[in-house]
Amino acid sequence: MTPSAGADLFLNNAGWEDATILPLAGDASFRRYFRVVGSDASAVLMDAPPQHQDSRPFVAIGDHLRTLGFVTPCILSQDLERGMILLEDFGDARMREVVEADAGREQEVYAAAIDLLRDLHGHRAGALPPYDMAVYQREVGLFPEWYMPAVELEPGGGYAEAWAEALAPIADDQSTMVLRDYHAENIMLLTDGRLGLLDFQDALAGHAAYDLVSLLQDARRDVSPALEAAMLARYGQVDDAAYALLGAQRNTKILGLFTRLWKRDGKPRYLSYQSRVWTYLERDLAHPALAPVRCWFDAHVPADKRGAAWADMPA
Incomplete structure (x- = not known):
C-alpha cells in the first residue's frame, strides 16, 4: 500500500x-x-x-x-x-485491540464509549443532512442488490414496502448527530484517558439509537448480550423498538455492503463478519416492531442462505 x-x-x-x-x-x-x-x-x-x-x-x-x-x-x-x-497521530491504542488484549477492561472501556454518546446526544444535530426514510431505504437496498444474487436468490417483491411500514414511527426523528460508524475500530484510547473519534465524516441528523447499535452490535467483534444489556442500561431511556428497528436496518445494510466490498471492490476479508452480523439481525427481527420485515425475510431468505452460508469463512 x-x-x-x-x-x-x-x-x-x-x-x-x-x-x-x-x-x-x-x-x-x-x-x-x-x-x-x-x-x-x-x-x-x-x-x-x-x-x-x-x-x-x-x-x-x-x-x-x-x-x-x-x-x-x-x-x-x-x-x-x-x-x-x-x-x-492518536497512537495505536484502538478500542478493539485494547479490550481484546485485556478482557478485564471491556466494561470500563465500553462504559466510557457509552458516556461519550450520551454527552453527544445532549447536543442538537446542527446543520447536518437528515437520516430519513430515503437514506434508510437506499441503505437497506444494498441487500437485494448485492447480497441476494451472491447467495443465488431472487429479490422478492414487497421489500421496500415492508421497511417503510416498520420504520415509519422513527423515520422523522432527526434530533441528534449520528456518527454512523461508532464502533470499536473507530474509537481510540488516548494517553490522557479521553476517547478519540475517527471516521465521522458521514454524520447525519438522525435517531440517537443508531450509534448505540453501531457500538453494541459491532460487525467486527463479538459483543455479548450481557454487555449489550448493561451498556443500554447505563445509557438509559432507550426505546427498545427503535433500537431493534435501527439494529435491523444497519445490519441489513452491512450484509449488502460487505458483499459489495467483496464482489465489486475485491475486499473478501469483510465476508468473515457476515455470520456475526446475521446473529445480530436475527435477534433484531424477533422484535414485534419488525414484523413486516421479518415476514419478508422468512418468505425470501431461507435459513441456509443466512449466517450458515458464511459460517466457514475465516475470521
Whole structure:
C-alpha cells in the first residue's frame, strides 16, 4: 500500500520532507491511511482520492465535534484538491485491540464509549443532512442488490414496502448527530484517558439509537448480550423498538455492503463478519416492531442462505 502520486510533495510542503511513510490502515471506503514518522514526531496521512471521496465533510464535522468538546484529530495540513490531509497521530491504542488484549477492561472501556454518546446526544444535530426514510431505504437496498444474487436468490417483491411500514414511527426523528460508524475500530484510547473519534465524516441528523447499535452490535467483534444489556442500561431511556428497528436496518445494510466490498471492490476479508452480523439481525427481527420485515425475510431468505452460508469463512 503506497500513497497516491503527489504525497511526497504534499508532505514536503507541510514540513515533513525527511519523514518515513508507513502503511497504517485502509477502510471500507477508498480512503487509506499512513503513519508519517519524522525525527521527533509522527502524524497520520489520510489519502482520500477526490474522485471517490469528498473530504470537506471530514474537516467540517471534525471542527464541529471539537467545538462541542469531543476529541477528533487536529488537522496539521491539508490539500483537499488532491484529497490529502495530515492529521494528529492518536497512537495505536484502538478500542478493539485494547479490550481484546485485556478482557478485564471491556466494561470500563465500553462504559466510557457509552458516556461519550450520551454527552453527544445532549447536543442538537446542527446543520447536518437528515437520516430519513430515503437514506434508510437506499441503505437497506444494498441487500437485494448485492447480497441476494451472491447467495443465488431472487429479490422478492414487497421489500421496500415492508421497511417503510416498520420504520415509519422513527423515520422523522432527526434530533441528534449520528456518527454512523461508532464502533470499536473507530474509537481510540488516548494517553490522557479521553476517547478519540475517527471516521465521522458521514454524520447525519438522525435517531440517537443508531450509534448505540453501531457500538453494541459491532460487525467486527463479538459483543455479548450481557454487555449489550448493561451498556443500554447505563445509557438509559432507550426505546427498545427503535433500537431493534435501527439494529435491523444497519445490519441489513452491512450484509449488502460487505458483499459489495467483496464482489465489486475485491475486499473478501469483510465476508468473515457476515455470520456475526446475521446473529445480530436475527435477534433484531424477533422484535414485534419488525414484523413486516421479518415476514419478508422468512418468505425470501431461507435459513441456509443466512449466517450458515458464511459460517466457514475465516475470521
